[in-house]
Amino acid sequence: ESVSGAQLIAQALRAQNIEYMFGIVGIPVTEIAVAAQAVGIKYVGMRNEQAACYAASAVGYLTGRPGVCLVVSGPGVLHTLGGMANATINCWPLIVIGGSSDRNQETMGAFQEFPQVEAGRLYNKLSVRPSSLEVIPAVVEKAVRTSMYGRPGSCYIDIPGDFVNLQVNKSSVKYMECCLPPPISMADHSAVSKAASVIALSKQPLLIIGKGAAYSHAENSIRKLVDLCGLPFLPTPMAKGVVPDNHPNCVAAARSTALQHADVIILLGARLNWILHFGLPPRYRQDVKIIQIDICAEELGNNVRPTATLLGDLNAVTEQLLEEFNKRSWKYPSNSEWWQKLREKIKNNMERSKALALQKSLPMNYYTVFHHIRELIPKDCILVSEGANTMDIGRTMLPNFYPRQRLDAGTFGTMGVGLGFAIAAAMVARDHTPGRRVVCIEGDSAFGFSGMEVETICRYNLPILIIVVNNNGIYTGLDANSWEEMLKFGDPATCVPPVSLLPNAHYEKIMSAFGGKGYFVKTPEELQNALKASVTDKQTPSLINVMIDPQSERKKQEFPWLTRSNL
Secondary structure, eight states: OEEEHHHHHHHHHHHTTOOEEEEOOOTTTHHHHHHHHHTTOEEEEOSSHHHHHHHHHHHHHHHSSOEEEEEOTTHHHHTTHHHHHHHHHHTOOEEEEEEEOOGGGTTSOOTTOOOHHHHHTTTOSEEEOOSSGGGHHHHHHHHHHHHHSSSOOEEEEEEEHHHHHOEEEGGGSOOOOOOOOOOOOOOOHHHHHHHHHHHHTOSSEEEEEOHHHHHTTOHHHHHHHHHHHTOOEEEOGGGTTSSOTTSTTBOGGGHHHHHHHOSEEEEESOOOSGGGGGGOTTSSOTTOEEEEEESOGGGTTSSSOOSEEEESOHHHHHHHHHHHHHHHTOOOOTTSHHHHHHHHHHHHHHHHHHHHHTOOOSSBOHHHHHHHHHHHSOTTOEEEEESSHHHHHHHHHSOOOSTTOEEOSTTTTOTTOHHHHHHHHHHHHHHHSTTOOEEEEEEHHHHHHSTTHHHHHHHTTOOOEEEEEEOSBSSSOOOHHHHHHHHTTSOHHHHSOTTBOOTTOOTHHHHHHTTSEEEEEOSHHHHHHHHHHHHHOSSSOEEEEEEBOTTOOOSSOSOHHHHOTTO
16 A cells, blocks of 8 residues: 555644644645645645744744744745754754755756755744655654654755655555653752752842743643742743743842842753843843753853853752752841832832823823733733834833743744734633634734735634734834925835835724724723724724834833843
């Protein structure tokens, strides 16, 4: 009995418990998508390979098993490089399967011929082409395993076009069982007790929770550690919700102060990269003691020489720390000067944001918009957020109460991820947590990168709520009158500021074009009504286009992209 290459690929993915595939079909991969559906894998046809790859990577983060992105040869594969890089830099598992030109036409200038395996090496943990049909299951098993084991990342599998419909006898195929779950490693015992001693001697301790903690499902053990030891904690953007943002020990609203004055910092699956200002002065004390917990040995010691390094699975190592502190019965005093300083700063910052949120002037500012969104969206919704000001201010204004329910531009600062992430989150929610809503909050510029995925959302009937916070530009824009004035000076290509977009663009019509509901909103009342209607209608996708003051910025009147000071 014979089996085709396409069937072998689909069966191998199914054997590795792959649930979701995103892509755009064409020569030579269409049969692979058909075969995937036949074995029960869900296939979502996207409108751009980049968005498809972002969607597949988000599945990896949300479920711990990679999603698959399926694309055609040449340009199809090249359009996934952004998604591969984004996954690898965020440490999320992903599988990309790309068609390539037929083997017998190599070097001849075949249709869409390109050195895809070599190109993939920069972006992936593994970039391979199976040498025959017989080894496809083994190659797929290795790619899935590699994407999840150790520090997760992207893996690329190249499939020559002639493999897809080629037949081979089943008896000669090397079939594989599902790979084992990633092994769980623990930190060296002496490192754990050293870390506990350093924490117990600290005067101004701070826990920093990274998205590695969210990925490793460490929420219960971290919550216990925070409560047992009474430690102040700061989440990185995507780690919001590992411990709820409304927990009394959360010091996100005093971020700069917490980082600058902490004498001992415990990194829980967070890296000292640009998001955390590299751990260096003047953002940190010169003599800060860093306790680093990470799955990846090569990460330990980056930028700051650590006082203690705990190599291992974040959840397991946190449990080790808990065990150590249970023996010591040490708790950081809640009436310390450090806590007083932090609480004072939190109070001041909250009051400033609140004052901005309550401004009655029209057009609205970011803070007013986020204030109303916060009041009306479901507490357990999955928040997808991208943009410059939109993402930065949204992070401070919109709380997360549950882990892995905030997806944003991430470590790589990628714009264009929003709709792909939202589609992935909605697919996963539909199967695993029915009724949970996805709310996707986009800057107008960010929305433009993948706006056509609204059609995908409507085609699969995913009840996503998209909110476009529209300031007519990137960072800042022009109002309609200023725009008209500008055009009097001549060609917009020479005289309009590079950050400008068309004023009063009706993005909501993209949603209504495909059968969803669109709302154009200018006042707080209109915003409240649109939000209530969208949240109540649990069946229909909707887009609320919120016009705000084109010059609205965040509290410090600076260009956020130059400082990123409160990321």
